[in-house]
Amino acid sequence: DGGITQSPKYLFRKEGQNVTLSCEQNLNHDAMYWYRQDPGQGLRLIYYSQIVNDFQKGDIAEGYSVSREKKESFPLTVTSAQKNPTAFYLCASSTVEGRIYNEQFFGPGTRLTVL
Amino acid sequence: AQKITQTQPGMFVQEKEAVTLDCTYDTSDPSYGLFWYKQPSSGEMIFLIYQGSYDQQNATEGRYSLNFQKARKSANLVISASQLGDSAMYFCAMREGQSNDYKLSFGAGTTVTVRA
Numbered sequence: 689d690g691g692i693t694q695s696p697k698y699l700f701r702k703e704g705q706n707v708t709l710s711c712e713q714n715l716n717h718d719a720m721y722w723y724r725q726d727p728g729q730g731l732r733l734i735y736y737s738q739i740v741n742d743f744q745k746g747d748i749a750e751g752y753s754v755s756r757e758k759k760e761s762f763p764l765t766v767t768s769a770q771k772n773p774t775a776f777y778l779c780a781s782s783t784v785e786g787r788i789y790n791e792q793f794f795g796p797g798t799r800l801t802v803l
Numbered sequence: 804a805q806k807i808t809q810t811q812p813g814m815f816v817q818e819k820e821a822v823t824l825d826c827t828y829d830t831s832d833p834s835y836g837l838f839w840y841k842q843p844s845s846g847e848m849i850f851l852i853y854q855g856s857y858d859q860q861n862a863t864e865g866r867y868s869l870n871f872q873k874a875r876k877s878a879n880l881v882i883s884a885s886q887l888g889d890s891a892m893y894f895c896a897m898r899e900g901q902s903n904d905y906k907l908s909f910g911a912g913t914t915v916t917v918r919a
Contacts, residue, residue, distance in 0.1 A: 719905050728812075730894060730909040731848075738905065746906070776846060782905055789836055789855060790898075790905055794848035 690715050692795035694779050699800045701766070701773070709764045709798045711779035720762035721780040721792065724748060731778060737762055738784055766800065774802045806830065807895050807910035815916050816885045823870070824880040824913045826895035834900030837878040838907065839869070842892040851893075854878055856900075882915075890917045 692713045701707045713720065719738045723731040733746030737756040751770025756762055762781075766773045776799050780792040808827045816822040828837065839851040854862045854869045862869040870879040882889055892914050896907040 721906075723909075728912075728914075730807075730911040731907075732909075733906055736904065736906060744904065778846075778848065780848070784905060789853055791838060791850045791853060792848075792905075792907060793850070794840075797846040799846075 692779060692781055692793055694777075694795035694798050696798060697796065699798055701800065701802050703802055704768045706765055706767050707800065709766065709777055709779075709800070711762045711764065711795060712760055713762075713779075713781045713793075713795075714760060715781055715793060716759070717781035717793070718759070718784045719782045719790075720756070721782075722746075722752075722754065722762070722764045723778045723780065725776040725778060725797075734764065734777075773800055775800060805910075806908040807897055809895055809910035809913050811913045812911075813914040813916070815918060816882075816889075818887060818917055818919050819884055821881060821883045822885055822889075822915060824882070824893050824895075824915070826878045826880065826910060828876050828878060828895070828897050830876075830897065830899050832899040832901045836898045836900070837869070837871070838896040838898070839867070839878075839880045840894045840896065841889075842894065842912070844891070848894070852880070885915075885917045887917050887919060890915060 695710045721736040722734040735754040737743035753765045779795040782790040782792045835856045837854045841849045892912045895910045
């Protein structure tokens with residue numbers, strides 16, 4: 689089945705540690721995105737990538753880093769510089785054809801808690 | 804400035820009744836698309852319906868319809884014949900056409916609770 693997988697589902701981190709969240713898609717989509725969601729809030733864009741080996745900062749990139757070495761994969765690292773990392777993280781992907789209408793497909797999310 | 808505004812934090816609806824979720828947007832781009840997503844308690848985002856700025860007719864998908872009023876910059880979602888499984892958070896989102904990226908701007912969401 690085609691889709692987006694994120695792992696782990698739950699992640700606990702001690703303060704000062706870097707952690708990496710995995711995102712893999714087999715939809716053959718060129719574009720991938722990372723969002724952060726805080727309780728009761730909407731989604732805020734962290735990073736996005738439209739092509740392999742290229743990515744751009746979103747609205748809240750500070751304290752995060754990404755890589756896009758393969759089309760299928762877009763891992764997100766939450767660094768110790770992120771002051772308040774406890775949140776729900778969602779990965780998404782889309783095609784880049786038909787510029788307006790390209791719905792984004794979402795993974796199941798990773799819930800990160802800093803202890 | 805907020806690009807998407809959803810003013811209803813939470814709503815209750817009786818099973819089998821219709822519910823309207825408000826969404827207003829702000830853009831000077833003549834070409835844009837509006838999306839609605841559903842987020843159940845499991846957390847995954849489910850795409851519901853899309854409306855393009857040049858579409859002449861309001862979008863419909865099964866029990867979901869979009870009341871698109873371009874001059875008022877509103878794109879309200881109507882869920883007809885509500886079911887218990889409709890209880891979730893609903894997000895309105897927009898993509899602007901003249902930007903060179905494919906980003907979506909999301910509203911803060913509306914929580915819908917369907918009562919039996």
